[in-house]
Structures are given as structure tokens and as C-alpha cells.
Amino acid sequence: MQDILKELEDRRAEARLGGGQRRIDSQHKKGKLTARERLDVLLDEGSFEEYDMYKTHRCTDFGMADTKISGDGVVTGWGTINGRPTYVFSQDFTVFGGSLSETHAEKICKIMDLALQNGVPVIGLNDSGGARIQEGVASLGGYAEVFYRNVQASGVIPQISVIMGPCAGGAVYSPAMTDYIFMVKDTSYMFVTGPDVVKTVTNEVVTAEELGGASTHTKKSSVADGAFENDLEALLEIRRLFDFLPLSNEAEVPMLETNDPADRVEMSLDTIVPENPNQPYDMHEVIQKIADEGDFFEIQKDHAGNIICGYMRLNGSTVGVVANQPMVLAGCLDIDSAKKAGRFVRYCNAFNIPILTLVDVPGFLPGTVQEYGGIIKHGAKLLFAYAEATVPKVTVIVRKAYGGAYDVMASKHIRSDVNYAWPTAEIAVMGAKGATEILYREDLDNPTKIAERTKEYEDRFANPFIAAQRGFIDEVIMPHSTRRRVGRAFDLLKTKKVSSVPKKNDNIPL
Numbered sequence: 001m002q003d004i005l006k007e008l009e010d011r012r013a014e015a016r017l018g019g020g021q022r023r024i025d026s027q028h029k030k031g032k033l034t035a036r037e038r039l040d041v042l043l044d045e046g047s048f049e050e051y052d053m054y055k056t057h058r059c060t061d062f063g064m065a066d067t068k069i070s071g072d073g074v075v076t077g078w079g080t081i082n083g084r085p086t087y088v089f090s091q092d093f094t095v096f097g098g099s100l101s102e103t104h105a106e107k108i109c110k111i112m113d114l115a116l117q118n119g120v121p122v123i124g125l126n127d128s129g130g131a132r133i134q135e136g137v138a139s140l141g142g143y144a145e146v147f148y149r150n151v152q153a154s155g156v157i158p159q160i161s162v163i164m165g166p167c168a169g170g171a172v173y174s175p176a177m178t179d180y181i182f183m184v185k186d187t188s189y190m191f192v193t194g195p196d197v198v199k200t201v202t203n204e205v206v207t208a209e210e211l212g213g214a215s216t217h218t219k220k221s222s223v224a225d226g227a228f229e230n231d232l233e234a235l236l237e238i239r240r241l242f243d244f245l246p247l248s249n250e251a252e253v254p255m256l257e258t259n260d261p262a263d264r265v266e267m268s269l270d271t272i273v274p275e276n277p278n279q280p281y282d283m284h285e286v287i288q289k290i291a292d293e294g295d296f297f298e299i300q301k302d303h304a305g306n307i308i309c310g311y312m313r314l315n316g317s318t319v320g321v322v323a324n325q326p327m328v329l330a331g332c333l334d335i336d337s338a339k340k341a342g343r344f345v346r347y348c349n350a351f352n353i354p355i356l357t358l359v360d361v362p363g364f365l366p367g368t369v370q371e372y373g374g375i376i377k378h379g380a381k382l383l384f385a386y387a388e389a390t391v392p393k394v395t396v397i398v399r400k401a402y403g404g405a406y407d408v409m410a411s412k413h414i415r416s417d418v419n420y421a422w423p424t425a426e427i428a429v430m431g432a433k434g435a436t437e438i439l440y441r442e443d444l445d446n447p448t449k450i451a452e453r454t455k456e457y458e459d460r461f462a463n464p465f466i467a468a469q470r471g472f473i474d475e476v477i478m479p480h481s482t483r484r485r486v487g488r489a490f491d492l493l494k495t496k497k498v499s500s501v502p503k504k505n506d507n508i509p510l
């Protein structure tokens, strides 16, 4: 009996060594953790249950029959994060460069199937040289099996990808179909074709970092939702994000006990909006002052800074936040911000996360760059997303709500449930000066007259009461009471029920 137990221990030890000490050392030298060390950080201590530890590839080409390594380059199973379960896979770069073989893919597919069946999220830690070159089409088939499952799981269970090394070729498309992609600065990159192919085809000379590093994907392409300094920080932040998300589209939004009083008043909010309507202020400050314990997890913070998206808690319960940021492009909506927020709103809706919208928007960004880029179609994405969202929606107009952007930003008309405005709100078709210059074109060469007319327009429209008289605003609230008012609104909306028109799928302007 002792021999049998010993054999199990030996087999486990061998599998845990992956591609061997030399390759583990090389991984560490690059500043990276190994696949197993990463899981140790991500999951609660002692919670990891591993599956398929002894699985090996079936390839016999290119001398592969003699090079089988237990686990075949990916560690799979499930564990818990602060007590809540998640399935995980962690690619082991020390084994054939973490490349994906047919059996490697089977291991990932197994936990994805279980995750979907049990209504539990999947977190993938990616560190891979892509398709296992020795296996050819068997590997490509393996990828496609993963892709198919990504789509089946979309909107049913949260799927989170962390890119912690190379991720190239078609391999990028599995992360691309998950809900969130996070990268590690300097050690991870993603691209469809690498720098060498780019040079051959387009003659462009570019480094891997420039082409697909964390900075490129968080700032320029917006493929990634965030980047972290190193493996450790990335994994700890994923734990933080995980705590905000429900386990599935049928699970309750998670609750985290808080000592922050629901009726806490924030007097500083009464003076946060400057006297001068053209002067910016930081909307992050408003968000933090409303949130439980000021805790806010921001998504895509380095991209389209004119809109802020992320998660807070109110009375312990997760709320998705979408807020215009007057400090960037005066808070205008443009192509990037509409795409960013549209995707976020749809995610919240899919997972029953209520949405708080904080509005300070002077309109859509004008110009040829925007029009040629398709602002009509991209702006419509956000409008569409809000209008189709059936989760509880609460809107607070903080300052400007002009033109079409007023309609888009979770207005009453597209079925926001509760619409508040601060006394500083200005709800109008456009800014007073622009409006006056159109209405009184004949007075354009008379600045005094224009100033008078502008003042008249401001007095009439630069307030929330015209909209409140029509019931488009449910109440004008004191800024200092926003946390209490919004929290109470969401509490009552917990039992919200609306039915949607049956359809196969909608046709959001992609």
C-alpha cells in the first residue's frame, strides 16, 4: 500500500515540475511566476482542486512520442476566491512554451463545460506560444473547440482572461471573446501576426511591445481592459474584480458587508461643480464619494477617458457605473467612449448588475474624424445598449445634458427607472451660446445683444426644472444626499420585473 501511495506522490511531484527546473528558472528570470505559482496567488489558500494532472499529448510526429510531460502545458481545475468558486486554467510556458495541443485544448474545454453546466465563472491565465506546431490541424481544431465554448458561455458565466506572456496568432481570439482581458506590463503581448510577418507584408518595422504590448492594448486598441505592473498585482486585482461579479446570469449580485452608512452625506459634493460651466472637475471624486468605502474598480481606465466605467458597491451590493468625465474632451461622447460604455452596459445587463449613470455631457464630439469614423453607428451602440437594458437603471444629471447625448445617457425616455438631477443640471438641446448664435443669427455682429440673448437662454434652460416639470426628472436632489437617494432607489428596484419582446437576437449596430 505504501508503494502505491508513494507512486501517486511521485507522479504528482513530476507533474508539478512541468518542463523542469531549468525552464522554471528561466520563467522567473523574466519576472514571471509559473502557472502553479499564479494559481496560488489567484485562489484562496488550499482551495485548488486540480483535474487532468496526468494527461499527456498523443502526438507522434517530430519525435514527440518520446517527449510527454504530465499535464501537457496547462494546469486546470477549480478553486475559490474569497470563498466563491471559479474554474481556472493556467498555461505552463515551461512545457512546450505553453503551446496548445489537442489534449491541452481538451483540458480547457472540460473545465469550460463544467463551468457552464454549474453556473461558475472561468478565469484563464494565458502564457503560450500558440498552436503546438508539431500537431498542425489537431491544434487548430482544439482552438476552435475553445472558441465555440467561449461563445456558448458568453452572457451566461463571467469569463476573464489574463495575458501573462505571449498570446499570438488565432490564439488571441479566445481571450477576445471573453468578457475582460487584463495584461501584465512588459511581459505580455497579443497580436494576430507578429513583427516579422508585419515587416514582410507591410514593410513596417515594429517591436512586439509596440505592436501588442500592454500599453498598446490598453491605450490605443482598447483590446485590453487594464494592465498591471507584474504577475502578482494582476492576480490580486483579478481577485478584487471577481468580488464584484455574480457567478452567473442566474446568480444574485454578490453582497459584501460594509460599515459605510447607507445615509452618509457628503457635503463636499454640494460645491464640487464649479461656478463656471466650462471649468472641469474630476468625476472620479463624485463616484468615490457615493461608493461604499470609496471603493471603485475601473474598467478601461487608460482608454476613452471621457467616459468612466467600473464597479462600486451600494449597501454592499454591486452597481455598474457609467459617468461622463468633464476633465477629458469636456466629457463629450465620441466613437471610443460610446463603444467602451456600450459594451459595459451590455455586460451589466447580461449579469443583472444595476447601472448608475452620472451625466455631465455637452454633446457628441463634432468633426470629420468622428463622422468619417462612423460616430453615427458607434454612438448608436451606447443608445441601443441602454435602451435594451432591463436591469435597474438610476441616472443622476450632475451638470450638462445636452442634445442627443441627453437622450443617450440613460434618459427617462429610454427607460431609466429613476432620474435625478442636481440643482446644477443644465438640460437643453445645446449650450446657450451655440443656441443663441443659431436662433439670432441676424444679431451676430452685435456682441451685447448676443450676450443678452445668451443670458436669457441660460436663465430659461440652464436648470433642471423644465425637464422636472415634464416628469423627465423625478426629483432634483441635494448633491450631498446622492449616496442615500441612489442607494434607496436601487434597493426598491431589486424586485424590478420587465418583459422583453421575444426575438432571436437583436441587431445592435456592430
Ligand code: HXC
Pocket (backbone or CB within 6 Å): 023, 095, 096, 097, 098, 099, 128, 129, 130, 131, 132, 133, 134, 140, 143, 144, 166, 168, 169, 170, 171
Ligand atoms: C511548440 C513551442 C511553440 C509552439 C514555443 N515552443 N512555441 N513548441 N509549438 N507554438 C517551445 C520552444 O520550442 C521552446 O522549447 C519553448 O517553447 C520556449 O520557447 P522559446 O522560443 O525558447 O521562448 P522565447 O524565446 O521566450 O520565445 C517565445 C515565443 C517563441 C515568442 C512564443 O517561442 C515563438 O515565436 N514561438 C512560436 C510562435 C508561433 O508562431 N506560434 C504559432 C502561432 S499561429 P524548449 O524545448 O527549447 O524549451 C497560431 C495559430 C492558432 O497559434 C490559430 C487558432 C485559430
